[in-house]
Amino acid sequence: MGNPNVGKSVVFSRLTGANVIASNYPGTTVDFSKGNMRIDGKRVEIIDAPGTYSLEPTNKAEEVASKMLKKADVVINVVDATNLERNLYLTLQLLERNIPVILALNLWDETHHLGIHINEKELETLLGVPVVPTVALTGEGIKTLVSRIKEAKINEKIKSTSEEGRWIEIGSIIGQVEQVKHRHHTIRDKISDSTIKPHTGIPIAIGIIFCAFWFVRFIGENLIEYIFNPIFENLYLPIVMRLSEWLGPGIAHTILIGEYGVEIDFFESLGILTTGLYVPIAAVLPYIVAFYFTLSILEDTGYLPRLATLVDKIFHKLGMHGHGIVPLFLGLGCNVPGALSTRTLETRKQRFISATLLAICVPCMAQMAMIFGALGTHGLYYIGLVFLTLTILYIVIGLILNRFIKGESPEIFLEVPPYRRPSLRATFKKTWMRIRWFLKEAIPYLFFGVFLINILYVIGILQWFGNAVSPVMEGLFGLPGDASIALITGFLRKDLAVGMLFSLNMAPIQLVIAVTMLTIYFPCAATFAVLIKELGIKDMVKAAAIMVGVAIIVGFLLRIILLGV
Amino acid sequence: MPLSLLPINKKARITSILGGYGFQRKLGVMGIREKQEIKIVSKQPFRGPLTVEIRGSQMTLGRGMAQKITVEVVQ
Ligand SMILES: Nc1nc2c(ncn2[C@@H]2O[C@H](COP(=O)(O)OP(=O)(O)O)[C@@H](O)[C@H]2O)c(=O)[nH]1
Numbered sequence: 001m002g003n004p005n006v007g008k009s010v011v012f013s014r015l016t017g018a019n020v021i022a023s024n025y026p027g028t029t030v031d032f033s034k035g036n037m038r039i040d041g042k043r044v045e046i047i048d049a050p051g052t053y054s055l056e057p058t059n060k061a062e063e064v065a066s067k068m069l070k071k072a073d074v075v076i077n078v079v080d081a082t083n084l085e086r087n088l089y090l091t092l093q094l095l096e097r098n099i100p101v102i103l104a105l106n107l108w109d110e111t112h113h114l115g116i117h118i119n120e121k122e123l124e125t126l127l128g129v130p131v132v133p134t135v136a137l138t139g140e141g142i143k144t145l146v147s148r149i150k151e152a153k154i155n156e157k158i159k160s161t162s163e164e165g166r167w168i169e170i171g172s173i174i175g176q177v178e179q180v181k182h183r184h185h186t187i188r189d190k191i192s193d194s195t196i197k198p199h200t201g202i203p204i205a206i207g208i209i210f211c212a213f214w215f216v217r218f219i220g221e222n223l224i225e226y227i228f229n230p231i232f233e234n235l236y237l238p239i240v241m242r243l244s245e246w247l248g249p250g251i252a253h254t255i256l257i258g259e260y261g262v263e264i265d266f267f268e269s270l271g272i273l274t275t276g277l278y279v280p281i282a283a284v285l286p287y288i289v290a291f292y293f294t295l296s297i298l299e300d301t302g303y304l305p306r307l308a309t310l311v312d313k314i315f316h317k318l319g320m321h322g323h324g325i326v327p328l329f330l331g332l333g334c335n336v337p338g339a340l341s342t343r344t345l346e347t348r349k350q351r352f353i354s355a356t357l358l359a360i361c362v363p364c365m366a367q368m369a370m371i372f373g374a375l376g377t378h379g380l381y382y383i384g385l386v387f388l389t390l391t392i393l394y395i396v397i398g399l400i401l402n403r404f405i406k407g408e409s410p411e412i413f414l415e416v417p418p419y420r421r422p423s424l425r426a427t428f429k430k431t432w433m434r435i436r437w438f439l440k441e442a443i444p445y446l447f448f449g450v451f452l453i454n455i456l457y458v459i460g461i462l463q464w465f466g467n468a469v470s471p472v473m474e475g476l477f478g479l480p481g482d483a484s485i486a487l488i489t490g491f492l493r494k495d496l497a498v499g500m501l502f503s504l505n506m507a508p509i510q511l512v513i514a515v516t517m518l519t520i521y522f523p524c525a526a527t528f529a530v531l532i533k534e535l536g537i538k539d540m541v542k543a544a545a546i547m548v549g550v551a552i553i554v555g556f557l558l559r560i561i562l563l564g565v
Numbered sequence: 566m567p568l569s570l571l572p573i574n575k576k577a578r579i580t581s582i583l584g585g586y587g588f589q590r591k592l593g594v595m596g597i598r599e600k601q602e603i604k605i606v607s608k609q610p611f612r613g614p615l616t617v618e619i620r621g622s623q624m625t626l627g628r629g630m631a632q633k634i635t636v637e638v639v640q
Pocket residue numbers: 002003004005006007008009010011051106107108109110134135136137138299300301420421422423426
């Protein structure tokens with residue numbers, strides 16, 4: 001346990017080493033993971049608790065941390081050696097609870113740069129529990145930490161006191177163990193200042209976001225071209241072709257591979273084993289990998305809190321605060337981690353607004369693949385129209401919800417950590433954890449989606465339903481009646497819906513309307529499931545009503561504005 | 566004067582913090598307590614949040630919160 005951003009997760013991955021993490025909950029501060037390690041041949045379970053400043057929780061992440069404490073046999077309290085005073089507050093509270101504690105004095109390397117000198121032996125005597133300096137990033141001190149875990153003990157002398165009492169106690173401890181030399185303004189401080197001051201920070205932010213997206217695209221395209229496509233074309237396609245021969249024409253062939261006798265096309269065949277597998281894995285996954293890798297780097301350098309500071313005012317108008325940028329960013333990869341991270345916001349109102357906006361206006365990589373796939377050949381202008389509409393919606397719906405949703409929107413209060421060099425190991429690990437979420441939770445839904453669509457199609461229900469709604473399509477949105485089938489399919493699989501739109505020969509503007517509506521009107525089933533858990537059924541019903549309502553209104557407005565009829 | 570009026574980069578000492586117990590504790594665990602030295606690093610436009618530095622660490626807080634913190638400039 002420890003304060004946010006002190007290196008708990010890095011210590012955790014050092015301790016658990018190669019043993020894979022059993023479960024994890026992504027989200028920037030809610031991350032909590034379980035893992036195993038061996039101490040003297042015995043297997044013990046280690047939990048990486050979310051960061052907390054005290055044991056009297058002020059938000060959900062801290063609540064989770066306090067609850068976990070009750071189950072713990074030993075607490076490894078990771079503290080930031082460059083910020084000892086603040087970190088010791090939690091330490092004292094832990095000691096008051098009479099749980100065996102061992103202190104990892106992490107970020108030890110940083111203390112040298114900052115001119116801080118800490119006498120760790122003295123600290124050990126004063127606290128009465130083992131204190132081990134560590135540099136989690138390089139692994140220094142971790143061995144000692146492991147070997148001393150069994151020395152962790154309860155300090156009987158520390159009695160429960162008031163907040164005031166703890167600060168006095170901490171003051172006296174700091175006075176005895178810490179010396180700070182004055183230091184000059186370093187380059188790092190200058191970078192830090194220029195990225196948070198508005199007149200320099202905002203242009204820099206725009207530059208960074210631009211570069212980040214360019215980088216995502218670069219990695220994604222290369223992954224597809226040099227890894228995923230060759231695998232599918234050269235290794236997988238022959239297998240599917242053989243299967244096709246073996247199956248012959250029939251329902252099984254239609255469901256698994258696509259129409260018999262038509263050449264297999266991974267984008268348009270619409271079989272479970274062709275399009276159903278190819279689109280999520282070869283067209284979407286590479287971008288998700290690229291995206292979360294880039295985001296993890298931004299996150300680990302410490303840039304995000306600065307960005308949150310810069311955009312706070314705007315997000316406050318939308319009923320959230322600067323932290324709202326986190327669900328937004330995470331959601332651009334896959335909406336599921338985005339939805340999970342909404343719980344880092346403090347109030348119900350904030351969580352509701354950020355989740356609803358996420359589901360409506362934030363396209364995930366699969367949706368972006370859909371947008372680019374459908375409109376790419378018609379030109380950037382049309383893609384721009386879709387994104388412009390989504391951005392305007394984010395702001396307008398945010399303003400409206402802020403007005404009408406009851407509840408509080410507290411102000412931002414966020415630590416701005418110093419810039420740090422991201423560790424590649426930690427970055428890879430974090431990227432992997434988030435991708436695993438997509439693989440484990442989203443892909444099964446995706447499979448099931450194609451399966452269901454194909455069944456409905458074979459039975460004829462889809463066509464029947466499509467016919468029933470087609471007057472609405474034509475009347476309200478100026479779309480061909482058959483577009484309704486695509487929109488219904490979109491409930492289950494948006495990426496497949498695009499394939500269907502293709503065959504309708506719509507004008508580009510009609511495509512813009514259809515694609516925008518597809519993006520808005522519902523998140524995927526996996527996100528839907530997570531949102532029900534996060535918001536509760538009642539709020540989710542409200543959110544869903546808003547989604548459908550907005551899709552209808554926007555479709556209609558776009559038709560009037562863009563088609564002029 | 567309230568913290569929100571303190572000029573950028575001027576050192577000041579916190580003299581009092583208004584607000585309930587929960588609010589005081591939330592600030593307190595981050596180092597914002599009476600008698601501590603504080604300085605403003607940046608102010609976002611349109612009454613946006615302030616970034617302050619206290620004991621070598623920085624944090625961002627809303628303008629409204631900053632109004633509840635009273636400081637006096639130290640020489
Ligand atoms: N220089 C240095 N950086 C570290 C050390 N330990 C962790 N970090 C970095 O500190 C940041 C926060 O680490 P993380 O484990 O995510 O913190 P958590 O929020 O406590 O889990 C990351 O960017 C790490 O790479 C260390 O010992 N030295």
